[in-house]
Amino acid sequence: QSVLTQPPSVSGAPGQRVTISCTGSSSNIGAGYDVHWYQQLPGTAPKLLIYGNSNRPSGVPDRFSGSKSGTSASLAITGLQAEDEADYYCQSYDSSLSGSIVFGGGTKLTVL
Amino acid sequence: EVQLVESGGGLVQPGGSLRLSCAASGFTFSSYDMHWVRQATGKGLEWVSAIGTAGDTYYPGSVKGRFTISRENAKNSLYLQMNSLRAGDTAVYYCARAAIAVAGTDFDYWGQGTLVTVSS
Numbered sequence: 001q002s003v004l005t006q007p008p009s010v011s012g013a014p015g016q017r018v019t020i021s022c023t024g025s026s027s028n029i030g031a032g033y034d035v036h037w038y039q040q041l042p043g044t045a046p047k048l049l050i051y052g053n054s055n056r057p058s059g060v061p062d063r064f065s066g067s068k069s070g071t072s073a074s075l076a077i078t079g080l081q082a083e084d085e086a087d088y089y090c091q092s093y094d095s096s097l098s099g100s101i102v103f104g105g106g107t108k109l110t111v112l
Numbered sequence: 113e114v115q116l117v118e119s120g121g122g123l124v125q126p127g128g129s130l131r132l133s134c135a136a137s138g139f140t141f142s143s144y145d146m147h148w149v150r151q152a153t154g155k156g157l158e159w160v161s162a163i164g165t166a167g168d169t170y171y172p173g174s175v176k177g178r179f180t181i182s183r184e185n186a187k188n189s190l191y192l193q194m195n196s197l198r199a200g201d202t203a204v205y206y207c208a209r210a211a212i213a214v215a216g217t218d219f220d221y222w223g224q225g226t227l228v229t230v231s232s
Contacts, residue, residue: 002156036218038157045206045225046149046157051218089157093216100172101147101159101216 004104011110022073022090030071033093040087114138121226134190134207142185145210150203197230
């Protein structure tokens, strides 16, 4: 059971928009800690996609965007492409239990 | 170019020990906090340990007392000593660089991972 909750899977057709939610609590996202997102293509290491809730590292297309509100965060992908098919993870910090970095359980994005 | 290369994974019996290494290049290693993150096959990511630039260390309850993270700045290397290994520790272990020295920062660079299998 992950501290941050993500839907196990989402899907969309090429060109469509999809969103992936990440729900936390008052000890992590709700406490003001930043949320970061990673993309993991099959058989590869995770890659930073969004940092500090809504910032894109250099090289990440602006089709990817992040937002945060209250105890939740979201990753939105517009203009869906076949190459976006991957697992997506959110990450934050939890101040309970002596503090810990926490991840969501991951969401598998399928491009139909 | 930032590179992180893990090594040291392999097959170990339950109760055994293993030491992972991560060779860093392309940045001033001593200036960054470093972490280990693991991923069991078909499962999600799990934070395993962190070490600050001053050598301060942090662990989640699942590995505290069994795993020890360390660094050798002169060799641009990060280590993870894993003792009393259990089947549940079977995973790919990634080393990752913390972007900034703040609790809950993002990991801006990851290694390719090394597989640890705990089985008799």
